[in-house]
Amino acid sequence: MRNFAVIFSAIFLINGSIAYGNEIASTTSINLPDAMGIALNGAPGMHRISSAKIVLPGELVIGFTGEYFSTDKFFLANDHDHRWVSTALINFTPFDFLSIWNTWVAADNTNDSLTPRHTSYRGNPEIGAILRYKAPHDLDTGLLVSLMMPTSSGGKGFNAKAAKIKTSAIASYKIASFLEVAANLGYVIDNTTKMFHGIVPSQQRFTAGIYGKNVIEYGLGVQGSLAISPDVFTGGFIEFSGTYAAPKSAAINPARATIGAKMRLAKLPFIEMAIGSDVRLAGAPQGDHRVPGIAPWEAFIRFTGNWSLFKNPNTSSLTTAKPCGPNSSCEPGLECRDGYCVKPETDMTIEPEKVPTFKVIGTIIDKSTDKPIKKAQVTVAGFTAEDIKINKKTGKFVLAQIPVDGGLIRIRVEAKDYKPAEETVAKDTANATKQITFSLIPTGANLPAILKGNLIDATTGKPIRGVITINDTQKRIIANKSGAFSVELHAGRYDITITSRGHLTQNKNVLLKAGEVVILNVDMTPKRK
Numbered sequence: 001m002r003n004f005a006v007i008f009s010a011i012f013l014i015n016g017s018i019a020y021g022n023e024i025a026s027t028t029s030i031n032l033p034d035a036m037g038i039a040l041n042g043a044p045g046m047h048r049i050s051s052a053k054i055v056l057p058g059e060l061v062i063g064f065t066g067e068y069f070s071t072d073k074f075f076l077a078n079d080h081d082h083r084w085v086s087t088a089l090i091n092f093t094p095f096d097f098l099s100i101w102n103t104w105v106a107a108d109n110t111n112d113s114l115t116p117r118h119t120s121y122r123g124n125p126e127i128g129a130i131l132r133y134k135a136p137h138d139l140d141t142g143l144l145v146s147l148m149m150p151t152s153s154g155g156k157g158f159n160a161k162a163a164k165i166k167t168s169a170i171a172s173y174k175i176a177s178f179l180e181v182a183a184n185l186g187y188v189i190d191n192t193t194k195m196f197h198g199i200v201p202s203q204q205r206f207t208a209g210i211y212g213k214n215v216i217e218y219g220l221g222v223q224g225s226l227a228i229s230p231d232v233f234t235g236g237f238i239e240f241s242g243t244y245a246a247p248k249s250a251a252i253n254p255a256r257a258t259i260g261a262k263m264r265l266a267k268l269p270f271i272e273m274a275i276g277s278d279v280r281l282a283g284a285p286q287g288d289h290r291v292p293g294i295a296p297w298e299a300f301i302r303f304t305g306n307w308s309l310f311k312n313p314n315t316s317s318l319t320t321a322k323p324c325g326p327n328s329s330c331e332p333g334l335e336c337r338d339g340y341c342v343k344p345e346t347d348m349t350i351e352p353e354k355v356p357t358f359k360v361i362g363t364i365i366d367k368s369t370d371k372p373i374k375k376a377q378v379t380v381a382g383f384t385a386e387d388i389k390i391n392k393k394t395g396k397f398v399l400a401q402i403p404v405d406g407g408l409i410r411i412r413v414e415a416k417d418y419k420p421a422e423e424t425v426a427k428d429t430a431n432a433t434k435q436i437t438f439s440l441i442p443t444g445a446n447l448p449a450i451l452k453g454n455l456i457d458a459t460t461g462k463p464i465r466g467v468i469t470i471n472d473t474q475k476r477i478i479a480n481k482s483g484a485f486s487v488e489l490h491a492g493r494y495d496i497t498i499t500s501r502g503h504l505t506q507n508k509n510v511l512l513k514a515g516e517v518v519i520l521n522v523d524m525t526p527k528r529k
Helices: 002-022 204-208
Strands: 058-070 080-095 098-111 118-135 139-148 164-176 178-188 215-224 226-229 232-244 256-266 269-283 299-307 334-337 340-342 355-367 377-380 388-391 396-403 409-414 419-426 433-440 450-456 466-470 475-479 482-490 492-499 507-514 517-519 522-524
Touching: 080 204, 098 204, 118 164, 118 204, 226 256, 232 269, 355 409, 377 388, 377 396, 409 433, 419 433, 466 482, 475 482, 507 522
Parallel strands: 355 433, 450 517, 450 522
Antiparallel strands: 058 080, 058 299, 080 098, 098 118, 118 139, 139 164, 164 178, 178 215, 215 232, 226 232, 232 256, 256 269, 269 299, 334 340, 355 396, 377 409, 388 396, 409 419, 450 482, 466 475, 466 492, 492 507
8 A cells, every 4th residue: 555655646746747848738737826725734735734835815715624544453453443534624815924724623433342432523623824934946934823622522612721732834845836845843732631531542542633742743745736728737745744752662653654636627716626545654553552543544535615805916807827838828818927827017017227225314303402303394305205204203214215326415304393404415335324313403482491590608608519400300400619500491480499518408480481591599598507
């Protein structure tokens, strides 16, 4: 069975490569479709291997998977065991970097030599998401996160304490236009044994895949794709996947090879069928061991329907781009480029030659307080308002994409109650950044007031040192050895406290008007000895 699986998949993928290289008249290799189908866990992928390949936004996938195996001498030397598993799944891609999905599973296992003979479960809903990142050189990467909440054998109730959480790193690489490889490496936190009281029977562990411990999952898969007509394409895939759960006994750790084939009708909606089988490489059930074990083989079939809910500007309908090749034509108004039918005006845009540029970063502050001025306006001759990015809360602005050969530019800054200011900026080298600060002078009500004066000993008439505290602002001003002090304040009324060592404290109340200079000379009375 294992040899047959390897030979079947190798022939299938080799045939796809020959068809691509020789452009056989009856079949034409094409790029892998934007939506590669759905894996068993509900994420985009092959069967057990998830893919990080970028999917067009708006794709909705609804599918159903059936799995079956039957064998003798599975748990015991004289037993017979068979199992049915069905999975319903739904997957949606709201953005090209994000897919979300949900699966529901029903499983029934029967063993004629164990008690209980029949074990099953219903529900076990799993929700998950995959975040993708498009890396250079046809490499896509992603992070998969999922949560499975177990239910009772009848599919009722949720047991949060028995949840299973999975995180996986995913990478997909496009070897050729018709061939892709994907790799998965993940960690699973498995609390499912908390659903049971006491020892979990071996057959129940196998039926529901219960480890009851944290495990590492890994996998590697390859899939090919070729078009057999403008509206039909097919492909084969090979996977190797496993679970690392028992460090001291490698033979117990489940490992399997999977072979399969897919066929899709490129119509709205896309209809896809996948069929194949798992073959066990290691991990047969070991009595009451905590690792559940896997079947020696398990056949599967899956049907999915794909709908594109968002309009793709490169196509003439609500479908993803239709595959094509040298021997298949496109609809009127479209042409075949890179294996897909696209509109020439959207796919053949000639990018203008890039001109070296530099940018200016500016700050607008109040000259009297050094604080940023809010809601200032910046204008530059030859540039529109959209070219200038202003943060009206911080008083900062950015003028980018200034050609290095554009000569001098004049920047003008204006703000209410301030005198406008202008600055001329000379051209700079490519990718350089110029820093510039505009200090605007207040006008009218924004002019500061000045409070100044001297501290004098009331007995001797000599100047003395002291501290003037503006109580409303907690600002402290030190009078020097000549007794002189000076401070700028906003217009308003202030309570002031004056202190000096060896003298009585005095309190004053002063009214300051905008632009006014107020003289405050204070005679400080010495304390009695």
